[in-house]
Amino acid sequence: METDCLFCRIVAGEIPATIVRETERTLAFRDIYPKAPTHVLVIPKEHYGDVAVLAESDPGLAGEVLATAGAVAEAEGLLGDGFRLMFNTGVNGGQEVFHVHAHVLGGAPLGPMIAR
Numbered sequence: 001m002e003t004d005c006l007f008c009r010i011v012a013g014e015i016p017a018t019i020v021r022e023t024e025r026t027l028a029f030r031d032i033y034p035k036a037p038t039h040v041l042v043i044p045k046e047h048y049g050d051v052a053v054l055a056e057s058d059p060g061l062a063g064e065v066l067a068t069a070g071a072v073a074e075a076e077g078l079l080g081d082g083f084r085l086m087f088n089t090g091v092n093g094g095q096e097v098f099h100v101h102a103h104v105l106g107g108a109p110l111g112p113m114i115a116r
């Protein structure tokens with residue numbers, strides 16, 4: 001655990017979150033500032049800074065994050081109309097929390113992939 005990492009502290013139970021799904025190695029919880037009717041974050045419990053580091057270090061765990069994201073999408077009823085799965089990565093990617101997380105977004109048309 002990284003003591004100064006917000007999402008590590010959520011994993012440790014030190015900061016509250018609305019958890020929607022948990023596996024041995026992953027956690028899914030609602031985004032505190034939702035950008036869509038459904039907005040859930042999926043993280044590995046272990047700290048990796050971004051998706052590239054995670055995929056390089058532990059591809060199996062990266063797959064578990066994807067599997068949890070798919071299960072969340074199903075549980076949230078997003079499979080029929082579709083959803084967006086997004087990993088903001090690094091400064092240009094707009095990443096603000098440097099513990100890798102997938103955004104599961106859905107529940108309404110989400111518009112273009114990138115706003116200009």
Ligand code: AMP
Binds near residue numbers: 033088094096097
């Ligand atoms: P990103 O810009 O991809 O790093 O996304 C970080 C996300 O974390 C943002 O969508 C925030 O709204 C969300 N967030 C920040 N603090 C919390 C928190 N305590 N609980 C849940 N989501 C959070």
